Amino acid sequence: AQSVTQPDIHITVSEGASLELRCNYSYGATPYLFWYVQSPGQGLQLLLKYFSGDTLVQGIKGFEAEFKRSQSSFNLRKPSVHWSDAAEYFCAVVGGTASKLTFGTGTRLQVTL
Amino acid sequence: EAGVTQFPSHSVIEKGQTVTLRCDPISGHDNLYWYRRVMGKEIKFLLHFVKESKQDESGMPNNRFLAERTGGTYSTLKVQPAELEDSGVYFCASSQVGTASYGYTFGSGTRLTVV
Numbered sequence: 298a299q300s301v302t303q304p305d306i307h308i309t310v311s312e313g314a315s316l317e318l319r320c321n322y323s324y325g326a327t328p329y330l331f332w333y334v335q336s337p338g339q340g341l342q343l344l345l346k347y348f349s350g351d352t353l354v355q356g357i358k359g360f361e362a363e364f365k366r367s368q369s370s371f372n373l374r375k376p377s378v379h380w381s382d383a384a385e386y387f388c389a390v391v392g393g394t395a396s397k398l399t400f401g402t403g404t405r406l407q408v409t410l
Numbered sequence: 411e412a413g414v415t416q417f418p419s420h421s422v423i424e425k426g427q428t429v430t431l432r433c434d435p436i437s438g439h440d441n442l443y444w445y446r447r448v449m450g451k452e453i454k455f456l457l458h459f460v461k462e463s464k465q466d467e468s469g470m471p472n473n474r475f476l477a478e479r480t481g482g483t484y485s486t487l488k489v490q491p492a493e494l495e496d497s498g499v500y501f502c503a504s505s506q507v508g509t510a511s512y513g514y515t516f517g518s519g520t521r522l523t524v525v
């Protein structure tokens with residue numbers, strides 16, 4: 298069975314600082330990996346996804362993530378955080394042609410001015 | 411195009427009452443999914459419709475939960491009778507393709523509080 302671990306429940310960064318949110322997954326083969334964001338009052342929005350190929354994936358809003366097979370990780374990064382990035386971030390995995398996403402518990406990001 | 415719409419956005423009910431959540435998927439999306447997030451925990455899959463048929467309902471927690479998608483358009487999720495542990499955020503999502511590998515479009519969720 299696949300699983301996702303997001304070790305950081307809550308992270309606080311200053312506006313303009315860099316950000317890295319951690320995600321580790323467990324899956325027997327090469328997974329499909331996703332990062333979603335939920336801003337207050339909004340739905341889950343897809344930031345980026347990894348299928349295959351280049352292990353550094355670019356997403357919306359200036360986010361990127363790097364797939365590292367050896368570490369079973371898919372960490373999300375942003376070089377300079379904006380106050381509007383305050384939200385909850387979810388890493389998710391799916392294997393093959395499965396229809397279910399398996400999510401992590403989420404990381405809540407707070408941005409201080 | 412309109413996104414996935416969920417009604418209501420919030421619902422507060424007493425234990426033992428019935429609540430019905432509604433999801434309107436993106437027009438033309440045959441695949442509709444329900445997920446739930448209980449406070450502080452991960453978002454968990456509940457079930458998957460393809461048109462009006464239940465493709466996978468392995469995540470439904472118990473028989474107090476009934477999901478329907480009559481006519482293959484909107485879907486309802488009824489909880490009867492509601493228990494305290496049913497509190498959480500219920501998300502609906504839809505997609506054209508029936509695999510999660512392309513990602514879904516999620517709605518903004520219904521926050522259910524059972525008191």
